[in-house]
Amino acid sequence: MSNEQSSTPAPSESSPRSEARAAEVHAIPSAPPAVTAVVPALAESLPDDRYFNRELSWQDFNARVLALAEDTSQPLLERAKFLAIFASNLDEFYMVRVAGLKRRDETGLPVRSADGLTPREQLAYIAKRNQDLVERHTAAFELGLRPALAEEGIRIVNWSDMDGPEQLRMSNYFSDHIFPVLTPLAVDPAHPFPYISGLSLNLAVTVRDPEGGTERFARVKVPNNVPRLIRIEQRREEREATFLPLEELIAAHLGELFTGMEVTEQHAFRVTRNADFEVEEDRDEDLLQALERELAQRRFGPPVRLEVAQDMSEHMLELLLRELEVDPHDVVEVPGLLDLTCLHQLSGVDRKELKDRPFVPATHPAFGERETPKSVFATLREGDVLVHHPYDSFSTSMQRFIEQAAADDKVLAIKQTLYRTSGDSPIVDALIDAAEAGKQVVALVEIKARFDEQANITWARTLERAGVHVVYGLVGLKTHCKVCMVVRQEGSTIRRYCHIGTGNYNPKTARLYEDLGLLTADPTIGADLTDLFNVLTGYSRQDSYRNILTAPNGIRRGILRYVAEEIEQASAGRESGIRLKCNSLVDEQIIDALYHASQAGVPVDIVVRGICSLKPGVAGLSDNISVRSILGRFLEHSRVFHFKSSDSYWIGSADMMHRNLDRRIEALVKVKDPKLTRQLDDMMNSALHPATRCWVLTSTGEWAPSPTSDSEVRDHQAELLKKHGAAG
Numbered sequence: 001m002s003n004e005q006s007s008t009p010a011p012s013e014s015s016p017r018s019e020a021r022a023a024e025v026h027a028i029p030s031a032p033p034a035v036t037a038v039v040p041a042l043a044e045s046l047p048d049d050r051y052f053n054r055e056l057s058w059q060d061f062n063a064r065v066l067a068l069a070e071d072t073s074q075p076l077l078e079r080a081k082f083l084a085i086f087a088s089n090l091d092e093f094y095m096v097r098v099a100g101l102k103r104r105d106e107t108g109l110p111v112r113s114a115d116g117l118t119p120r121e122q123l124a125y126i127a128k129r130n131q132d133l134v135e136r137h138t139a140a141f142e143l144g145l146r147p148a149l150a151e152e153g154i155r156i157v158n159w160s161d162m163d164g165p166e167q168l169r170m171s172n173y174f175s176d177h178i179f180p181v182l183t184p185l186a187v188d189p190a191h192p193f194p195y196i197s198g199l200s201l202n203l204a205v206t207v208r209d210p211e212g213g214t215e216r217f218a219r220v221k222v223p224n225n226v227p228r229l230i231r232i233e234q235r236r237e238e239r240e241a242t243f244l245p246l247e248e249l250i251a252a253h254l255g256e257l258f259t260g261m262e263v264t265e266q267h268a269f270r271v272t273r274n275a276d277f278e279v280e281e282d283r284d285e286d287l288l289q290a291l292e293r294e295l296a297q298r299r300f301g302p303p304v305r306l307e308v309a310q311d312m313s314e315h316m317l318e319l320l321l322r323e324l325e326v327d328p329h330d331v332v333e334v335p336g337l338l339d340l341t342c343l344h345q346l347s348g349v350d351r352k353e354l355k356d357r358p359f360v361p362a363t364h365p366a367f368g369e370r371e372t373p374k375s376v377f378a379t380l381r382e383g384d385v386l387v388h389h390p391y392d393s394f395s396t397s398m399q400r401f402i403e404q405a406a407a408d409d410k411v412l413a414i415k416q417t418l419y420r421t422s423g424d425s426p427i428v429d430a431l432i433d434a435a436e437a438g439k440q441v442v443a444l445v446e447i448k449a450r451f452d453e454q455a456n457i458t459w460a461r462t463l464e465r466a467g468v469h470v471v472y473g474l475v476g477l478k479t480h481c482k483v484c485m486v487v488r489q490e491g492s493t494i495r496r497y498c499h500i501g502t503g504n505y506n507p508k509t510a511r512l513y514e515d516l517g518l519l520t521a522d523p524t525i526g527a528d529l530t531d532l533f534n535v536l537t538g539y540s541r542q543d544s545y546r547n548i549l550t551a552p553n554g555i556r557r558g559i560l561r562y563v564a565e566e567i568e569q570a571s572a573g574r575e576s577g578i579r580l581k582c583n584s585l586v587d588e589q590i591i592d593a594l595y596h597a598s599q600a601g602v603p604v605d606i607v608v609r610g611i612c613s614l615k616p617g618v619a620g621l622s623d624n625i626s627v628r629s630i631l632g633r634f635l636e637h638s639r640v641f642h643f644k645s646s647d648s649y650w651i652g653s654a655d656m657m658h659r660n661l662d663r664r665i666e667a668l669v670k671v672k673d674p675k676l677t678r679q680l681d682d683m684m685n686s687a688l689h690p691a692t693r694c695w696v697l698t699s700t701g702e703w704a705p706s707p708t709s710d711s712e713v714r715d716h717q718a719e720l721l722k723k724h725g726a727a728g
Contacts, residue, residue, distance in 0.1 A: 043592055046592060046595055046621065047621065048116070049115065049116075050591075050592075050595065050615060050618075050621060051114040051115045051588065051591065051613045051614070051615070052115065052612065052613045052614070052615060052701055053113055053114070053115045053117060053122065053125075053613070054113060054114065054586050054611055054613055055097055055101070055113070055122055055125075055126055056122075056125060056126070056129065056701075057610075057611045057612055057613060057701075058093060058097065058610065058611050059093075059126065059129050059130065059133065060701070060703055061609070061610040061611060061629070062086055062089050062090060062093070062133065063133060063703075064629060064631050064695055064703060065082055065085055065086045065089060065631060066082070066083075066086045066133065066136060066137055066140065067705075068082040068631060068632075069082035069083040069086065069137075069140050069145070070140050070144065075353075075354050075355050075356060076145065076148055076149055076152060076154075076354045077346055077347060077349065077351065077354040077355045078354075078355060078356055078633070079144075079145055080145060080149070080343040080346045080347075081343070081344065081346075081347060083137065083140060083141055083145065083340050083343050084340060084341050084342070084343040084344045086137055086340075087137070087339065087340040087341045087343075088341045090130065090133075090134075091199060091272060091341070094272045094304050094305045095198070095272060095273065095274065095275035095276065095304070096275060096276045096450070097276075098123065098126060098304050098305070099274035099275065099276040099301070099304045100276045101119040101122055101123050101126075102119070102123065102274070102302075102304060103274075103276070104119040105118070105119035105120050105123065114586075114588055114613060115613075123329070124329070127329050127330070130332065131332060131333070134332055134333075134334055135335060137340065138334060138335050138336040138337075139335075141336060141337070141340060141343075142335075142336045149346075152351070152354060153239060153240030153241070154240070154241050154242075154243075154346065154349060154351070154354075155240075155241070155242045155243065156229065156242075156243045156244075156245065156337075157232075157242060157243070157244055158244075158245075158248055159244065159248045159249065159251070159252040162232070162244070166232055166242075167252075169232065170230070170232065170244060170249055171253070173230065173249075174249050174250075174252075174253050177226065178223070178226065178246070178249065178250065178253075179253070179256060179257075181223050181225075181226075182220060182221075182223070182250065182257060183220075183221070184205070184218050184219070184220050184257045184258065185218060185219045185220075185221075186216055186217075186218045187216065187217045187218065187219070187323075188216055193219075193323040193324075194219050195300075196219070196271045196324065197221075197271075197273075198271060198272055198273035198275070198301065199270065199271075199272060199273075199339075200221055200222070200224060200270065200271070201221075201222040201224075201228075201247060201268060201270050201338060201339055202219055202220065202221050202222060202268070202269055202270065202271075203219070203220040203222065203247060203250060203251060203254075203266050203267070203268055203269075204217065204219060204265075204266065204267050204268075204269055204312070204316055204319075204320060205217070205218045205219070205220060205254060205258070205263060205265065205266045206218075206263070206264045206265035206266070206316065207258045207261040207262060207263055207264065208261065208262045208264050209261060209262075210260075210261070210262050215264065217316075217319060218258070220250060220254070220257065222246055222247050222250060222268075223246075226246065227246070227345060228245065228246050228339075228342035228345065229243040229244070229245060229246070229342050229345045229346075230243060230244045230245075230246055230249060231243055232244060239350075239351065241349050243345075245337060245342070247268050247338075251266050254266060265313060265316060267308065267309045267311065267312040267313070267316055268308075268309045268338050269306065269307060269308045269309070269312070269320060269338075270306075270307040270308075270338050270339055271303050271305070271306055271307075271324060271326075272303065272304055272305035272306075272307070273300075273301040273302065273303055273304065274301035274302050274303075274304050275301055275450075276301075302325070303324050303325065303326045303330070304330060305330050305331075305332060306320060306321070306324060306326045306330055306331050306332070307331075307332045307333075307334050307338055307339075308320070308331060308332070308333055308334065309333075309334060309338065310333045310334060310335040310336075312333075317331070356633050359721060360393075361389070361390050361391060361392060361393035361394070361395075361511065361724075362391065362392060362393060362724050362725045363392070363393050363396040363397075364385060364387050364392045364393070364396070364397055366379050366385045367379060367385075367396055367397055367400065373396065373400060375404065376400060376401045376404050376405075376497070376519070377404070377408070377488060377495075377497060377521075380497055380519055380520060380521040381495075381521055383673060383675075384518060384519065384520040384521075384522065384671075384672075384673045384676055385397075385518075385519045385520075385676075386516060386517070386518055386519075386671065386673075386676040386679055386680070387516070387517045387519065388514075388515075388516055388638075388679070388683070388720070388724065389503065389510045389511075389513065389514065389515045389516075389517070390510060390511045390512065390513070390514065390634060391720050391721060391723075391724035392724060394507050394510035394511070395426070395507060397517070397519070398427075398484075398499060398501070398505065398510075398517060398519075399426050399427060399430075399507060401484075401486070401497070401499060401519065402414065402416070402427055402430040402431070402484070402486075403426070403430045405430070405434065405486040405488075405497075406430040406431070406433040406434035406437065406439070407433070407437075408488065410488050410489050410490065411434070411439055411486055411487065411488050411489075412439060412440065412487045412488065412489055412494075413439060413440040413441070413442070413485075413486070413487040414431060414434050414439060414440075414441045414442070414484070414485070414486050414487075415441075415442040415443075415484070415485045415487075415529075415533045415537075416431065416442070416443055416444070416483070416484040416485075416505070417443075417444045417446070417479055417481055417482060417483050417484070417536070418443055418444065418445045418446065418456070418459065418505060419446045419479070419480055419482070419504050419505075420456075420504040420506055420509075421459065421504065421505055421506045422506050422507055422508040422509070425459070425505075425506075425507070426507060427505045427507070428459055428462070428463065431443055431463060431466075431468055432462070432463065432466040432468065435463075435466045435467040435468045436466060436467065440469070441463075441467075441468045441469065442468070442469045442470075442471070442533065442537055443460075443463050443468050443469070443470050443471070444470075444471045444472075444473065444479050444533075444536050444537065445459055445460040445463065445470055445471070445472060445473075446472075446473045446478055446479045446480070447460060447472050447473055448473055448478050460472060469537075471536060471537050474536070474665065476663070477552065477663060477664060477665055478659075478663065478664045478665070479536060479664070479665040480653050480654070480660065480664040480665060480666055481500075481532075481550070481652070481653045481664075481665050481666050481667035482499075482500065482501040482502065482503060482504060482505065482517075482652075482653050482667075483498070483499065483500050483501075483529055483532065483533075483667055484498065484499040484505070485497070485498050485499075485526065485529045485530070485533065486498075495521060495526075496521070496523070496525075496526030496527075496529070496530065497519070497520075497521050497526075498518075498519070498520050498521070498522070498525050498526055498529050499517055499518065499519050499520075500517070500518050500520075500525070500529075500548070500651075500652065500667055500669040501515060501516065501517035501518070501651075501652075501653070502515045502516050502517070502637060502638040502639050502651055502652060502653055503515030503516075503517070503637055503638070512634060512635060513634065513635045513637040514634045514635065514636050514637050514638055514717070515637050515638050516638040516640070516651045516680075518651065518669055518671060518676075522547070522672075524546045524547045525546075525547050525548065525669065527546060528545040528546050528547055528548045529548075531545060532545070532548070532550060532667065535665075536665065547669060547670050547672075548652075548667050548668060548669050548670070549650065549652070549667070549668040550665065550666060550667050550668075551654055551660060551661050551662070551664055551665065551666035551667075552661065552662050552663065552664065552665070552666075555652075555654050555660075555661055555666055555668055556587065556589060556590065556661045558668070559590060559593075559641065559656075560589065560590070560593050562578075562641070562643040562646070562648060563578065563590075563593040563594065563596075563597050563643075564593070565643065565645055565646060566578055566597055566600075566602045566643055566644065566645055567596060567597050567600040567602060569602075569644075569645040570597070570600045570601040570602045571600050571601075574645065575644060575645065576597075576601070576602045576603070576644055576645050577602060577603045577604075577605075577642075577643075577644030577645075578594070578597060578602060578603070578604045578605070578642070578643060578644070579604075579605045579606075579607075579640075579641075579642040579644075579684050579688070580604075580605075580606045580607070580608075580640070580641055580642075580656075581606075581607040581608075581636075581638060581639060581640040581641075581684065581687065582606075582607075582608055582609075582639045582640075582655050582656055583608070583609045583610050583611075583636075583637065583639070583655045584608065584609075584610050584611040584612070584655045584656065584657050585606065585608050585611070585612045585613060585614055585627075585655075585656045585657075586611055586612075586613045586655075586656060586657045586658065587656045587657055587658060587661055588613075590656045591613060591614045591656075594606075594614060594622075594625060595614075595621055595622055595625075597624075598621070598622045598623060598624040598625045599620070599621070601624060602624060603624050604622075604624055604625040604626070605625075605626050605688050606625065606626065606627045606628070607627075607628055607629070607630060607636075607684075607687045607688065608627060608628075608629055609629060609630070609631065609635070609636045609637070610629075611657075612627055612629075612697060614627065615699055615701075616697055616698075616699060617698060617699040618699045622699075626696070627696070627697040628687075628688070628694040628695065628696050628697070628706070629694060629695045629697070629703065630687060630692070630693075630694045630716055630717075631695075632693075632715065632716070632717045633717055634717055638651065639651060639652055639653065639654060639655060639668075640680060640683075640684065641668070642680070642681075642684060647677065648670060649670070649671040649676075649677045649680050649681075650668045650669065650670050650671070651668065651669060651671060651680070652666065652667050652668030652669055653666050653667060653668075654666035654667075654668060682723075683720070686716050686719055686720065687716055689714060689716075690707065690712075691707055691712040691713060691714045692714050692715075692716045693705075693706075693707070693713050693714065693715055693716070694706055694716075
């Protein structure tokens with residue numbers, strides 16, 4: 001990760017925990033708020049209604065995911081996958097974004113969005129739109145996918161749809177596997193209403209005493225440690241597959257849970273709770289302990305959504321609203337199965353013809369054949385390498401880089417950031433091997449990575465036990481940059497080998513996420529990463545570098561400088577242009593700068609996967625800006641920035657959002673090798689090709705499918721699979 005000549009400190013005699021605390025105490029300061037304009041006079045010249053609402057734009061993104069599930073040209077089981085992704089996306093949206101809006105609304109502070117809406121106004125728009133999307137989502141499953149799957153012999157049935165032998169088999173399964181783990185919880189003067197955990201599926205049950213006629217409420221939690229969709233067949237190799245939802249099985253046997261009572265009513269419901277907590281970071285407190293304390297409280301966050309079956313009775317709904325203290329506006333009625341994230345299970349059905357054609361990522365030519373690998377160090381001494389996942393194999397590039405470093409006697413040190421990694425991580429294993437071999441290994445494990453906090457705490461402790469110097473992150477900032485440096489003794493010199501990427505060091509997501517990574521032995525980048533790691537692990541407050549831009553102090557400033565250069569070029573009548581590829585475009589300063597570039601005549605082409613607050617194609621404001629979104633088999637995740645007049649290409653971890661530019665440690669690196677910039681140019685040309693299947697954002701906020709002629713459609717990701725030689 002960094003070159004360890006004079007800038008590398010000697011191994012510390014202090015404990016890893018004390019090193020982590022030292023890094024926290026001397027954390028670099030946060031940047032000032034992002035919403036101040038670059039040049040106030042210029043911002044004042046722009047219209048007040050120049051931004052789309054961030055939250056509503058996110059809903060548009062999830063609607064595009066849903067459109068993939070509705071697309072009959074997609075393989076059936078891939079459509080099921082997109083329905084599940086839509087559902088899990090919506091869960092997180094409520095846990096984080098809606099929860100944040102609710103908190104701001106409750107404070108009563110006049111906090112408005114960039115488009116001028118109060119939190120309460122945004123919540124009203126969100127509630128209406130999400131109810132519409134949920135109904136569309138259910139229809140896509142119940143009216144589209146479910147019957148189409150049934151035609152292929154893959155059925156998801158109700159209890160009443162099953163014949164006698166099937167019901168008998170499932171009753172035996174219930175007795176043996178489900179009944180012992182169920183705990184019905186009654187509600188009466190002696191039994192208070194039970195705690196309902198977030199995202200758990202539950203049955204609300206009304207039972208009547210046949211003697212006195214008294215009715216009572218009870219709750220039965222659907223266990224989450226058994227499959228939600230139970231496969232009825234005994235032989236898994238059969239092409240046909242029939243599944244019964246677990247809640248259907250439990251509902252059919254409620255009489256066994258309430259012996260002697262009459263079950264008069266039962267309905268499924270699900271609660272989503274606020275998971276948008278923030279650690280109260282005290283510079284004198286151990287950050288790990290503070291986070292663990294907050295994680296213990298997350299499960300008790302207030303409800304932000306109540307999903308109920310559409311046929312739930314009014315009196316049952318009123319009881320749930322009262323006991324859970326849920327606002328009626330937070331109720332989402334689902335006209336079908338609740339929690340369609342369970343459709344991920346269908347990927348286990350062995351029907352290759354109903355899935356995308358499998359592929360094997362190609363080994364990058366620079367690293368030899370898969371079976372006969374070349375030395376990564378020898379390769380990088382010959383020149384930089386740009387890897388493009390998942391088309392280029394992660395295991396034979398980045399993973400091989402760390403594994404070879406761990407086994408190489410000439411390697412003195414490895415430094416790496418870890419934001420999210422897999423449960424079985426060869427990267428972490430290699431770092432442990434390196435530490436046990438006596439190398440100096442430093443890992444910055446970002447334990448504040450949302451929803452991966454507990455996993456990262458576990459990794460951090462595992463690494464510590466192996467002798468790795470672990471830093472837990474910086475107070476007030478998340479370390480989101482994807483950087484790694486290997487320091488190697490080569491004769492009388494020290495050489496630094498570096499990787500800067502756009503995606504996590506996670507071999508599993510590297511097969512699903514589209515990402516870029518630069519592997520290099522460039523001395524200036526090595527010097528930059530040395531300085532950056534000194535910021536991350538020590539006392540340095542440096543914020544200017546040679547060949548990288550970093551947040552929170554440098555990325556916005558650098559991007560704005562490059563945009564200003566394009567404006568100057570266009571104003572002088574010279575060729576100019578800006579091309580951006582990112583996940584989200586929200587930052588007002590960046591958007592305003594792009595508006596000014598458009599007004600100066602600079603062509604601006606944007607590829608954004610998710611949220612976009614910029615309004616393209618508005619006369620006099622953004623005539624020269626186009627925005628498109630590509631969704632498909634792989635999750636488009638790389639961030640690329642191209643400025644035509646200087647022919648500068650930058651890649652890195654930062655999206656154009658306040659959190660990335662102001663509250664995270666991020667890094668962008670300039671790609672200088674002409675061979676690699678041509679590779680980036682080809683990728684951007686493919687994404688922006690007029691015939692590439694995408695959605696195009698209009699000035700009114702609509703996302704229109706493009707192109708309209710089927711005969712011209714090309715698939716960007718399929719073209720890259722062919723180009724990289726990924727084997728099917």
